[in-house]
Amino acid sequence: MFFVKTLQDTLPLHPSYFGAHARQYITDLLYTRNEGRNTGVMIILAIIDIDDISEPKIIPGTGMAEYNVSYRAIIWRPYKGEVVDGLVSNVVGTGFFVAVGGLNVFVSKAMIPTELKYTVEGSTPSFTDNIDQTIERGSQVRLRIKGIRGEMGQMYAIGSIREDFLGVLMQ
Numbered sequence: 001m002f003f004v005k006t007l008q009d010t011l012p013l014h015p016s017y018f019g020a021h022a023r024q025y026i027t028d029l030l031y032t033r034n035e036g037r038n039t040g041v042m043i044i045l046a047i048i049d050i051d052d053i054s055e056p057k058i059i060p061g062t063g064m065a066e067y068n069v070s071y072r073a074i075i076w077r078p079y080k081g082e083v084v085d086g087l088v089s090n091v092v093g094t095g096f097f098v099a100v101g102g103l104n105v106f107v108s109k110a111m112i113p114t115e116l117k118y119t120v121e122g123s124t125p126s127f128t129d130n131i132d133q134t135i136e137r138g139s140q141v142r143l144r145i146k147g148i149r150g151e152m153g154q155m156y157a158i159g160s161i162r163e164d165f166l167g168v169l170m171q
Contacts, residue, residue, distance in 0.1 A: 001082060004048065005075050009034060013056065013065045026053055026067050034073070038102045040150035042077040078103055078145055078157065085169065088139045091125045093118055098141055103155045107143060111160035113167070133168050140169040 009030060017025045027050060037044045049072055056065035078084065078100070086100035095108040109118070116127040116135065126136035135141060143159035143166055150156075161167045 001077060001079055002045075003075050003077060004072055005042075006051065006070065006072050007034075007044070008068060008070050011067050011069055012059065013067060015063045015065075018065065022056070022065075023053055026069065030069050030071065034071075038153050038155060040152055040155060042075045043102045043155075045074045045076055048072045048074060076101060078148055078155070080145055080148060082145050083142060083166070084145060084159075085140060085142050088135060088137055088141060091118075091127065091136055093125070096127065096135060098143060098159065100157075103148075103157055105143060105145065105157045105159040107141075107159045107161055111146070111158070111162050113162055132170075135168055142166050142169055 011026055011029050011033070013022060013026060013029075030050065031047055034044050035047055051070040051072060054068040056067055058064075059066055084100045084103075084105075086098035086105060088096050089099045089104075090097040093109075095106055095112065098105040098107060112127060115129045116133060117129070118125065118127055124136050126134050128134040141161060143161050144163060146158050146160050148155065148157045
């Protein structure tokens with residue numbers, strides 16, 4: 001789900017950047033370091049505006065300055081039970097992996113409808129019912145997130161397509 005959230009970051013600034021343009025360097029550093037960053041809980045998509053840049057504090061022993069920056073950003077935070085669309089990145093015998101933005105979702109064989117069978121016929125492995133549904137690398141699928149696990153800078157999830165209106169999106 002998408003939110004607008006107020007966040008804070010502490011940014012270091014090298015002494016060579018002290019001067020009239022120090023705030024511009026801090027602003028550029030904030031955008032570079034944070035836009036597109038995966039925190040393990042959420043993904044920061046875009047910084048809307050900067051609320052406050054504190055006065056610098058000198059870091060003892062280094063000569064560098066530290067700025068505390070408060071800003072508002074658009075974030076994406078996936079939730080258990082949320083329905084999302086993604087692109088299949090890999091198909092294996094035990095299920096398939098779906099890339100949903102910066103979130104990697106694994107859909108196991110137990111969470112795939114029984115009419116879809118794993119096959120290695122053709123050039124790529126796939127799950128197919130041999131009629132109109134084929135899940136292979138590059139397919140777009142709609143799935144429900146069943147569980148999420150976050151680590152430092154990474155998010156992983158398990159998903160299901162074993163419900164009505166979930167599965168392969170027809171082109």
